[in-house]
Amino acid sequence: MRLGWILLVGMLCACSLSAQTSGAQSPVPDVFLVTIDTLRADHVHCYGNDGVSTPALDALARDGVRFSQAFTPSPVTNTSHTTILTGLLPSTHGVTDFAVPLSTSYPTWAELLHNRGYHTAAFIGAVILDSKTLAPGLDRGFDFYDNFPEHPKSNERWGRVERRGAEVAEHAENWLNTHRAGPRFVWVHLYDPHDPYEPPSPYAQTYKDRPYDGEIAYADSVLGSFVAYLKAHSWYRNALIIVVGDHGEGLGEHREETHGIFLYDSTLHVPLIVKLPAGAGAGKSVDAQVRTTDILPTALSLVGIELPAHLDGSSLKPYFDGGETADRVAIGETDYPLRFGWAPLKSVRRNQQKFIAAPRPEFYDLRADPGELKNIYASDNPDVATTRQVLADLHSTPNSTDSAAASLKNLPDPKDKIEEQNLLHAALLASDDNRPEAARQALEKVLALDPKSPTALRQLGELELQAGDYPKAATHLKAAHTVRPDDATVALELGQALEKTGDYPGARDALETALQASPGQLDARVLLGNVYLALKDFRAAEDQFEAALLLKADSTEAQAGLAKAKLGH
Numbered sequence: 001m002r003l004g005w006i007l008l009v010g011m012l013c014a015c016s017l018s019a020q021t022s023g024a025q026s027p028v029p030d031v032f033l034v035t036i037d038t039l040r041a042d043h044v045h046c047y048g049n050d051g052v053s054t055p056a057l058d059a060l061a062r063d064g065v066r067f068s069q070a071f072t073p074s075p076v077t078n079t080s081h082t083t084i085l086t087g088l089l090p091s092t093h094g095v096t097d098f099a100v101p102l103s104t105s106y107p108t109w110a111e112l113l114h115n116r117g118y119h120t121a122a123f124i125g126a127v128i129l130d131s132k133t134l135a136p137g138l139d140r141g142f143d144f145y146d147n148f149p150e151h152p153k154s155n156e157r158w159g160r161v162e163r164r165g166a167e168v169a170e171h172a173e174n175w176l177n178t179h180r181a182g183p184r185f186v187w188v189h190l191y192d193p194h195d196p197y198e199p200p201s202p203y204a205q206t207y208k209d210r211p212y213d214g215e216i217a218y219a220d221s222v223l224g225s226f227v228a229y230l231k232a233h234s235w236y237r238n239a240l241i242i243v244v245g246d247h248g249e250g251l252g253e254h255r256e257e258t259h260g261i262f263l264y265d266s267t268l269h270v271p272l273i274v275k276l277p278a279g280a281g282a283g284k285s286v287d288a289q290v291r292t293t294d295i296l297p298t299a300l301s302l303v304g305i306e307l308p309a310h311l312d313g314s315s316l317k318p319y320f321d322g323g324e325t326a327d328r329v330a331i332g333e334t335d336y337p338l339r340f341g342w343a344p345l346k347s348v349r350r351n352q353q354k355f356i357a358a359p360r361p362e363f364y365d366l367r368a369d370p371g372e373l374k375n376i377y378a379s380d381n382p383d384v385a386t387t388r389q390v391l392a393d394l395h396s397t398p399n400s401t402d403s404a405a406a407s408l409k410n411l412p413d414p415k416d417k418i419e420e421q422n423l424l425h426a427a428l429l430a431s432d433d434n435r436p437e438a439a440r441q442a443l444e445k446v447l448a449l450d451p452k453s454p455t456a457l458r459q460l461g462e463l464e465l466q467a468g469d470y471p472k473a474a475t476h477l478k479a480a481h482t483v484r485p486d487d488a489t490v491a492l493e494l495g496q497a498l499e500k501t502g503d504y505p506g507a508r509d510a511l512e513t514a515l516q517a518s519p520g521q522l523d524a525r526v527l528l529g530n531v532y533l534a535l536k537d538f539r540a541a542e543d544q545f546e547a548a549l550l551l552k553a554d555s556t557e558a559q560a561g562l563a564k565a566k567l568g569h
């Protein structure tokens with residue numbers, strides 16, 4: 001006991017001493033987190049893929065510790081990044097969809113480092129991580145968070161919804177140039193491998209038939225330049241650098257083209273490389289199963305910050321010296337299918353087996369079947385029972401498993417819906433790209449598969465609204481409203497379409513429903529006021545305009561409407 005204590009104290013002293021003497025700058029290391037979006041582990045050269053050139057990731061693995069079996073709990077960008085920045089599972093931090101604010105109850109990586117004197121900055125490559133719109137709260141603790149412009153100058157994709165990696169890195173380097181005093185925590189998000197796959201030259205040519213790999217090679221080149229920049233400023237050696245994928249990509253496996261719906265390894269297995277300060281652990285490879293929930297506690301323990309009371313992961317430090325070699329249990333969770341009205345999924349990966357909780361449950365023996373192609377689920381299999389219990393223990397609030405089971409039972413299995421999802425995704429990209437005809441075609445194919453798809457009906461309605469075909473818009477939106485009567489956006493859009501066709505009673509009913517679901521919608525209030533004017537119900541019109549003015553006192557439309565209503569009676 002005594003000897004053990006003396007040894008431990010000795011080791012701690014040696015560590016802090018080496019930290020103080022090895023770095024040219026501060027003994028507290030700079031921390032650089034680089035997340036590469038949509039990066040499948042098996043599409044990286046140092047993860048065994050000879051067809052993709054990733055010299056920067058390979059070099060970082062030679063200088064650091066490479067985890068060959070790292071798993072994200074979430075295949076969705078916001079959710080997965082929130083996990084990386086909090087060390088929490090999606091079901092704990094709650095950011096399970098776009099635009100869901102991160103609760104202030106959970107401290108973020110940036111906050112924890114900022115409280116200890118770090119200068120902090122984040123550089124994002126996609127609007128889906130913009131903290132003003134789709135990722136509220138993710139900026140907590142950052143001195144600077146590089147959001148997208150609120151009013152983009154052009155309709156182009158670049159700069160409006162996505163930034164090339166080189167631009168993201170340039171922003172980060174500009175910030176570092178003006179924040180030279182450490183310690184600094186910088187998060188760089190390279191979105192490039194996310195679809196649509198459009199690598200710039202020369203990667204577009206080199207990877208002509210594999211544009212996804214071309215995007216990876218390009219993102220790797222950006223990482224290479226960024227590392228070269230750090231080296232040129234002597235900021236590399238003493239830094240802690242963590243590079244990780246936020247999730248993988250389906251690429252047609254299990255019929256999933258992109259990511260978000262399923263919990264197979266194609267989208268959950270990610271590369272994870274940890275480059276330690278002063279070259280510690282260089283070239284080590286760890287084959288134990290670990291999780292992206294472990295990244296935050298690792299970083300905190302390496303820079304000597306106390307861990308928050310509750311985390312779903314734990315530090316990977318014991319793997320660096322071989323003190324720990326065992327696999328950790330990896331949980332998977334996706335609520336993304338709920339967006340489309342399909343069952344959410346959960347999974348457990350342990351002992352080289354995977355259980356997926358779905359309306360039609362799945363169980364895979366990963367040793368014999370690494371591609372997860374042969375579902376050997378049987379309710380009386382004791383391994384299934386043990387693995388299922390892991391999920392039950394995870395969040396054992398009263399009735400939670402009952403209600404989860406009930407919701408699973410009633411919703412369609414995403415396995416039966418993946419073709420629809422591929423088409424919906426294609427339509428979304430086409431709309432984003434101002435290609436309404438391609439979007440319309442994809443959505444009509446969805447309706448051929450499921451005439452009641454609320455997402456397809458709403459998006460078709462929106463396309464027709466934009467195109468000015470109001471009767472058609474009204475037809476689609478009416479159908480969407482029947483399937484999803486509580487959806488305030490659909491109700492508002494239906495009201496807009498009906499008002500344009502002159503169906504004022506119909507518009508009135510739709511707008512009343514929209515405002516019941518979401519009373520703070522200024523647009524809906526003003527429009528409903530105008531509909532009441534058209535119906536010559538001046539008192540009701542007056543009420544709506546007054547309510548609108550409570551929402552926005554200087555709304556000229558509401559002021560004009562109120563004047564008309566008062567004249568009317």
Ligand SMILES: [Zn+2]
Pocket residue numbers: 037038076077078194246247
């Ligand atoms: Zn992503």
